[in-house]
Amino acid sequence: MAKGKAGGTLGGGRISEKDLKVRVKTAKGRKIGSTLWLQRQLNDPYVAKARSEGYRSRATYKLTELDERYRLLRKGMRVVDLGAAPGGWSQIAANVTGSTDEHPLVVGIDYLDMDPIPGVILLKKDFTDDDAPQVLIDAMGGYKADLVMSDMAAPTTGHRATDHLRIVNLVELAAHFAIDVLNPGGTFIAKVFQGGTEHELLSLLKRHFATTLHAKPKASRKESAETYLVARGFKPAGPVDPDGDTAED
Structure with a gap:
């Protein structure tokens, strides 16, 4: 045998x-x-798990891990999901915050079409449009956000230097958007890649946030260079602090 x-x-x-x-x-x-x-x-266990539990993507579990580690989400907070499609992060945010169709607390923005998500306002719009921050605040009833999160990745060309610049530029745009719409004390989460967090971006975040750190959830594939930047304690007009608190997790 x-x-x-x-x-x-x-x-x-x-x-x-x-x-x-x-x-x-x-x-x-x-x-x-x-x-x-x-x-x-x-063959990805997270893909199978997401399908069996009714989530739209394996990326759902990256946010879940980050939330368990850093307590990013809480009931009643207002959340913005940049580049929300297909909607896995918005699903988790709606569940944790208690967002409902009658009292929505989560807004997802993407230029792609998405199927409706209970408790989530979906805006079909490019978040880089000049009027996007105000459109989002209007959608939240005039309130600003407590958390802005982004799991976006720029389209790749195969040319390493070009792709690197695209990745950094996308995160910088997301950071500026977060600065426009966050409440004092708010949090910004964004996907970056190893070698993709440039000095200018970190300087911007240190000016406007009390702490910044990097984290790689277990749900991120081992071979992937992706990691997540977590900036907490938003300061609307924070002073430049070259020795700001940064950490590697």
Whole structure:
């Protein structure tokens, strides 16, 4: 009887973990990179978990981990989700804050179409538009936000230097948006990549936030260079502090 390395039995033999992985054949017209991405998705436990629990993306669990670690979300707070599609982060925010259709506390912004999410106001808009901050505040009934979060990633070109600049620029735009719409003491969360948090961005955040830190949730793929920047204690007109409190988690 043939034996595998680990696992249960099938037809009298042992099943290895390798045997259980779903393999995707490279279809005609599909690039190898697309095939590898599909294979990774099919074998990702967070993808399966999100599907079984009714969440729209595996990224949901990144926010959940960050919230458990830093207590970012709380009942009754107002939250903005930049680049919200497909809506996993907005779902978590609505659940934790107690946002409802009758009393919405969460606003998601994206230029992509999204299916409705209970308790979430969805704005089909580019958050970089000049009028976007005021449109968002109006959508929240004139109130500002307590948390601005962004899981956005700039489209890549394959040219490392160009992609690096795009990533940094997107985070800087998100940070400026957060500064426009946050309440004093508020929090800003954004996805960045290793080597992607430039001096200018950190200087901006140190001027306007009491603390900044980086964190990589377990739900982030090990091979990914992504990490999350968490800036807390928003100061609307904070003084420049070159020795501001920064930390690596």
